[in-house]
Amino acid sequence: MQNVLAMMLQLVSNQTPRPISTSDPSIWHHIADALQQSLDRVLLLLVAILPGILAFSAALAVFTLIGMALSALLRRGLTVAKFDEHIAHGRGNVDWAPSTSPTALIARVSFWGCVLLGLIIGVSAFDASYATAAMLPNSLLPYLTHVVGAAILLIAGTLIARFLARSVLIGAVNEQLQYARFLSLGIKWLVLVLTAAMVLEHLQIGGNIVGLAFGILFGGIVLTLALAVGLGSRDLVSRSLESHVEHPSTTPPTASPDDSIRHF
Amino acid sequence: MVTADPNSGVTSPSAPPGNGLLVVFAAMTPEQLEGAFANLTASFPHEELIIASPDAILDAFATDAHPLFRIVPAPASHSAWNITAADFVSAYQLADKHKARAVLMLGPECGSLDSSSLRKLSDAVLGSADSIDLAVPCYELSPHAGLVNSAILYPLTRALFASSVRFPLAVDLGLSLRMAKRMADAALHFTAINQGETPLWPVNEATIAGFAIDQFNVGPSVQSAGPDLNTIFPLVIGPLFADINAKATFWQRFRPLPPVHNAVPMPLALIPDSATDIAPMLSAFRLAYTNLHEIWSLVLPPNSLLSLKRLTITDTPAFRISDSLWARIVYDFLLAYRLRTINRGHLLGALIPLYLAWVASHLNITASGSDSEEHIEAVAAAFETEKTYMVSRWRWPDRFNP
Numbered sequence: 001m002q003n004v005l006a007m008m009l010q011l012v013s014n015q016t017p018r019p020i021s022t023s024d025p026s027i028w029h030h031i032a033d034a035l036q037q038s039l040d041r042v043l044l045l046l047v048a049i050l051p052g053i054l055a056f057s058a059a060l061a062v063f064t065l066i067g068m069a070l071s072a073l074l075r076r077g078l079t080v081a082k083f084d085e086h087i088a089h090g091r092g093n094v095d096w097a098p099s100t101s102p103t104a105l106i107a108r109v110s111f112w113g114c115v116l117l118g119l120i121i122g123v124s125a126f127d128a129s130y131a132t133a134a135m136l137p138n139s140l141l142p143y144l145t146h147v148v149g150a151a152i153l154l155i156a157g158t159l160i161a162r163f164l165a166r167s168v169l170i171g172a173v174n175e176q177l178q179y180a181r182f183l184s185l186g187i188k189w190l191v192l193v194l195t196a197a198m199v200l201e202h203l204q205i206g207g208n209i210v211g212l213a214f215g216i217l218f219g220g221i222v223l224t225l226a227l228a229v230g231l232g233s234r235d236l237v238s239r240s241l242e243s244h245v246e247h248p249s250t251t252p253p254t255a256s257p258d259d260s261i262r263h264f
Numbered sequence: 265m266v267t268a269d270p271n272s273g274v275t276s277p278s279a280p281p282g283n284g285l286l287v288v289f290a291a292m293t294p295e296q297l298e299g300a301f302a303n304l305t306a307s308f309p310h311e312e313l314i315i316a317s318p319d320a321i322l323d324a325f326a327t328d329a330h331p332l333f334r335i336v337p338a339p340a341s342h343s344a345w346n347i348t349a350a351d352f353v354s355a356y357q358l359a360d361k362h363k364a365r366a367v368l369m370l371g372p373e374c375g376s377l378d379s380s381s382l383r384k385l386s387d388a389v390l391g392s393a394d395s396i397d398l399a400v401p402c403y404e405l406s407p408h409a410g411l412v413n414s415a416i417l418y419p420l421t422r423a424l425f426a427s428s429v430r431f432p433l434a435v436d437l438g439l440s441l442r443m444a445k446r447m448a449d450a451a452l453h454f455t456a457i458n459q460g461e462t463p464l465w466p467v468n469e470a471t472i473a474g475f476a477i478d479q480f481n482v483g484p485s486v487q488s489a490g491p492d493l494n495t496i497f498p499l500v501i502g503p504l505f506a507d508i509n510a511k512a513t514f515w516q517r518f519r520p521l522p523p524v525h526n527a528v529p530m531p532l533a534l535i536p537d538s539a540t541d542i543a544p545m546l547s548a549f550r551l552a553y554t555n556l557h558e559i560w561s562l563v564l565p566p567n568s569l570l571s572l573k574r575l576t577i578t579d580t581p582a583f584r585i586s587d588s589l590w591a592r593i594v595y596d597f598l599l600a601y602r603l604r605t606i607n608r609g610h611l612l613g614a615l616i617p618l619y620l621a622w623v624a625s626h627l628n629i630t631a632s633g634s635d636s637e638e639h640i641e642a643v644a645a646a647f648e649t650e651k652t653y654m655v656s657r658w659r660w661p662d663r664f665n666p
Contacts (some may be wrong), residue, residue, distance in 0.1 A: 144662060154659065155649075163607065166559065166606070166607070166610050167609075167610065169555060169556070169559075170556065170559070170610055170613035170614055171613065172555075173496075173551055173552045173555050173556055174548075174549075174552075174616050175494070176493045176544070176547070176548050176551060178551065179554050180551070181554075181555050184555075244599065261408045261409075261411065261540060261623070262408060262409035262410065262411070263410075263411050263412045263493050263496075263497075263623075264345060264407070264410065264412055264413070264496060264500070
């Protein structure tokens with residue numbers, strides 16, 4: 001037992017740490033090594049994906065230039081061939097707006113077609129380069145397609161929301177509803193909330209929380225609208241009911257002020 | 265009267281009976297049909313006529329009343345309030361089939377017209393030497409009736425197509441055979457794409473073709489309760505704007521009003537039954553200014569918007585839309601229709617409150633003692649004056665935006 005204790009004391013006295021000094025060159029050496037390795041890894045990663053990025057950019061740039069040239073060529077050729085006039089003659093001498101003439105449409109479609117082709121080829125080139133490098137996380141490229149899909153959803157949803165909001169606003173104003181703007185805003189936000197939920201779902205962000213939050217928010221908006229319309233038109237409904245109870249279909253409905261007007 | 269051709273074996277119609285007039289009835293109720301038939305009988309007491317009607321009831325009805333009239337079936341009309349593209353196509357096909365020399369198209373209320381009016385319309389298009397290709401009626405209406413026509417259809421047609429026809433969308437028309445063919449050709453474009461219910465604009469077509477047009481005073485016309493304004497307004501104004509868009513190369517040149525063949529005295533505006541309350545129309549306009557300002561600002565230039573803003577705070581008795589402002593508003597909407605600045609359905613919907621404001625202004629003017637027809641003529645003159653504005657904006661929509 002005494003021997004054991006003596007050995008332990010000897011070990012402790014031997015393992016007493018030396019004081020760390022910043023002037024010790026070995027520490028800096030380790031740090032420098034670690035940084036060098038990190039930098040090397042980053043550079044390697046960059047080197048691995050750089051050809052892909054370059055290929056993508058080159059494909060996009062080349063096809064954009066081709067699109068511009070093709071568009072200009074088509075525009076000039078169709079103008080010389082009086083394409084618009086031929087089409088207009090066939091459709092009963094339609095006078096095209098400058099931005100919607102067939103020539104402009106064809107030129108625009110050809111340009112954007114080339115840009116789209118460049119994008120597809122660029123992504124393919126990037127994909128090929130990435131597959132060989134295999135240093136990026138495996139889920140990055142598929143996720144990019146989700147992002148593109150989400151962006152399309154967002155744009156479509158915003159356009160639909162604006163269209164429906166305007167339709168409701170104009171219809172409600174022409175029906176002389178005082179809460180036309182409120183109704184229009186309600187429709188707009190309903191569609192936008194729906195779009196946002198779809199986009200998040202598509203991006204796989206939030207999981208069930210998004211669905212739940214969307215349900216609560218959507219239900220809340222509908223309930224708010226229902227309460228607003230119901231409370232706002234309460235007097236109107238009660239007056240209408242009272243008039244039916246007091247004069248049960250014996251008196252004709254009062255003529256509206258502009259009944260004597262014939263618009264057509 | 266159909267005879268068989270012995271050589272070809274194909275049936276071909278013989279010479280037309282009587283004066284070669286084909287009368288085409290619109291779809292009518294039995295009461296309207298009775299009135300129309302009575303008017304026709306009074307106008308053509310001793311003549312053979314071919315009458316095309318979608319109502320089978322007319323056949324038995326006419327055989328007893330007027331044996332000289334021959335009833336032939338016609339396709340049912342798409343609309344009761346105007347003549348559609350499909351109606352023009354079927355009218356010409358019937359005229360061609362029965363070798364008619366002219367076509368008289370009659371609307372549901374033709375029974376209420378002067379008894380001589382049908383004769384006037386048909387004689388004009390049946391004349392051999394100095395014939396008219398398009399005979400249009402000129403109705404005598406209350407100042408509270410036909411307001412879309414007074415506000416938009418007539419002034420636009422007069423300013424752009426140099427035609428003084430007071431009712432360009434009349435439902436009673438006399439057409440020569442070549443005019444009927446021209447209309448059928450124009451209508452084929454719409455029927456081919458399954459839009460046979462689109463209204464056509466015979467005055468515009470006749471003007472472009474260089475055909476002779478004349479209008480005839482047909483007296484007062486009974487006005488039945490029309491369809492809802494919000495529904496029908498885009499259905500009329502949209503096709504008119506589209507037609508103007510299609511014929512831009514024609515109307516951009518200056519053309520003076522041609523002298524009329526048969527000067528028609530201006531129809532006397534009938535005295536309205538009662539004063540109309542314009543407050544609901546003004547409140548609709550004010551509500552629209554609050555809510556649709558954003559949409560209007562996409563279509564109208566700042567000057568017009570400023571004028572509209574002033575109008576929203578004007579008292580009801582003093583409410584007046586100047587003729588030039590109204591002309592510019594209509595022209596700006598026409599331009600926006602062409603450029604598709606916003607959805608065309610939205611655009612036409614946004615024009616309705618402005619039209620109601622014009623109606624309120626017009627009723628205010630007539631209530632103050634001014635003659636309704638004089639005001640409508642002043643509006644049409646303003647459209648003619650502002651045509652240069654329209655042409656400038658049409659040609660350079662981005663550069664010329666006051």
